[in-house]
Amino acid sequence: MADTDVPRLRLSTVILPVHRWADGGRSTWQRAEELGFHAAYTYDHLSWRNFRDRPWYGAIPTLTAAAAVTERLRLGTLVTSPNFRHPVALAKELITLDEISGGRVTLGIGSGGTGFDATALGHDAWAPRERADRFAEFLRLLDLLLTEGGTAGVSYQGDFYSAREVRNIPGCVQRPRLPFAVAGTGRRGMRLAARHGQAWVTTGEPAAAGRGAEGPDGFWAVLARQVDRLDAVCDETGREPESLTRVLLDFEPLTSVAAFVDHAGRCAELGFTEIVLHWPVPESQFAADLRVFEEIATEGLTQVNR
Numbered sequence: 001m002a003d004t005d006v007p008r009l010r011l012s013t014v015i016l017p018v019h020r021w022a023d024g025g026r027s028t029w030q031r032a033e034e035l036g037f038h039a040a041y042t043y044d045h046l047s048w049r050n051f052r053d054r055p056w057y058g059a060i061p062t063l064t065a066a067a068a069v070t071e072r073l074r075l076g077t078l079v080t081s082p083n084f085r086h087p088v089a090l091a092k093e094l095i096t097l098d099e100i101s102g103g104r105v106t107l108g109i110g111s112g113g114t115g116f117d118a119t120a121l122g123h124d125a126w127a128p129r130e131r132a133d134r135f136a137e138f139l140r141l142l143d144l145l146l147t148e149g150g151t152a153g154v155s156y157q158g159d160f161y162s163a164r165e166v167r168n169i170p171g172c173v174q175r176p177r178l179p180f181a182v183a184g185t186g187r188r189g190m191r192l193a194a195r196h197g198q199a200w201v202t203t204g205e206p207a208a209a210g211r212g213a214e215g216p217d218g219f220w221a222v223l224a225r226q227v228d229r230l231d232a233v234c235d236e237t238g239r240e241p242e243s244l245t246r247v248l249l250d251f252e253p254l255t256s257v258a259a260f261v262d263h264a265g266r267c268a269e270l271g272f273t274e275i276v277l278h279w280p281v282p283e284s285q286f287a288a289d290l291r292v293f294e295e296i297a298t299e300g301l302t303q304v305n306r
Contacts (some may be wrong), residue, residue: 009264011301012039014078014249016048016281017057021065025057028279029066032073035297039074040066041276043106046084047116051283059095067101074104078249078276079183079201081112082131082138084121090162091145095172103173104208108201108247109133109142124283132188134160139196146177172225181247185226190233191208199274202226220266223248227270246273254280254288255289268304 013032019025034038041255063075075097075215080090098105111131112118118125137158144154150166156163172178179198184190185205193200204223227246234241252263254277264275277296280288 008305009268009272009301010038011264011297012074012247012274012276013037013297014026014043014276015279016051016286017042017059017062018051018055018281020055021057021061021062024228026065026069029070029073030235031160032082032279033070035275035294037278037297038229039076039106041076041078041106041264044077044080045084045115045117046120049115052116061095063105064097064100065105067097067224071196072104074106075101076106076181076306078108078181079110080107081110081117082134083117087138087142087145087161088166089144091149091166091168094146094203095168095170098172098174098178101173102177105178106181106199107137107178108183110201111189115151131267131283136188136192137161138286139192143177143180143196146172181245185229187229187233190230191237192240193230193244194234194237197244199247201247201249203251220270223267223270229277245274248272254293254296256292257295257300257303260296261303264304266269276278 015024015028015032029040042059042062045056047056059077059080063077064071066075084239094105094107106128106245112135114125137160141154141158141161142183144156145163145166145168148154149166149171151166151167152167154163155165155169180196181199181201182189182193182197183201184193185202202223204219206225228245230244231241233239236243247265248261254260267275277285277293279289280286280290280293
């Protein structure tokens, strides 16, 4: 698709890694491509919330398998974090995935939270300040590893991460490296998005906004403030605001095509360029009518972009 043909608003999905590959896993990723989604992402966790006692598979192997059974669909994490990863090992996995997929990978990345991932390696969860410091250093080193990991190698010594003559040959298929979609709603996270990201990701803080904590339009008020803050941060850092794709990882219930069109239209008015919907998972917070979900994928975006 030529750049001039890119829709004003893109629609993507996030497929939780909860299905056995032979029993719904493969077919779901293939169906996402058939439905015309721009991208399909997956969560990069060791386990997540109320799925902790249910099947949950690794993100990178899942995306690698998805790359092998799709041709056009962009693939990625939403999001990876430093909680249980190191930039050196992650960089090698990412250039391999980018190669296998033919350059279809986007790395969604955030600072991580205080859930199960934060303590799975045996240490206490990091305090917010340390988590933010680690994230900044993690991004800086990962950027170096993916762009400058040629025959000279990358050496780095930071407060939390280090690398010694690390080579990533031949590098990413996408140049100068695969794109980063950086999640962050505070100024510091947004500055990292402006510096390292090709996209910025938010959930609109649904828990904090309470879908009405500030009245019926509380969610939209939160999103509007975040967008204004991002614009200000871009201005402060010399980044052209329009050059940063704005992605909403959406937790909005999917009830009808009409409701989606209204919801997506308001997102577009705020300047969002990509909405990511959760693929329905029965008996979970993401339970939804699959028929309605597929109608939204095939009909909803067309109506929004008229």
